[in-house]
Amino acid sequence: MGILNGHNGKIKSLSFFKDDSCLVSAATDGAIYVWSLSNFKREGEHILKGCGYMSAVPLEASVYAVGTDKMIKEIRESAVVREIESDVGLTQIVVSHSGKMMFVGKLYEASSAIHVGLTWS
Numbered sequence: 001m002g003i004l005n006g007h008n009g010k011i012k013s014l015s016f017f018k019d020d021s022c023l024v025s026a027a028t029d030g031a032i033y034v035w036s037l038s039n040f041k042r043e044g045e046h047i048l049k050g051c052g053y054m055s056a057v058p059l060e061a062s063v064y065a066v067g068t069d070k071m072i073k074e075i076r077e078s079a080v081v082r083e084i085e086s087d088v089g090l091t092q093i094v095v096s097h098s099g100k101m102m103f104v105g106k107l108y109e110a111s112s113a114i115h116v117g118l119t120w121s
Contacts, residue, residue, distance in 0.1 A: 006025075006031070010027060011025050012027060012028060013092075024063050026065055027052075027053060032046045051068055054068070054090065057094060061076055062075060066104060068089060070087070
């Protein structure tokens with residue numbers, strides 16, 4: 001058992017990496033952290049002031065996240081490498097077990113399916 005210290009806001013989501021080696025956390029403080037579960041240390045971070053992250057999930061070498069800025073972000077090595085803008089707030093993100101589909105929960109609307117690992121326009 002271990003303690004993961006770091007967030008200054010409410011943690012809105014926790015998600016395991018496929019191999020259970022790490023955990024990703026997303027919080028209202030604008031931080032997404034990747035935690036090693038072997039030593040309970042932070043292995044990666046992405047902080048965006050002014051954005052409250054609602055959900056984040058790992059997929060291969062990336063973390064996908066949604067927050068109050070109405071964007072789906074792909075984060076790799078602490079940097080945003082791709083973004084998709086939405087017209088409404090996004091509340092949740094989940095990836096299928098195969099890693100071929102992503103579902104995003106929207107504030108006030110039904111969820112949407114997005115193909116990941118493909119080319120985004």
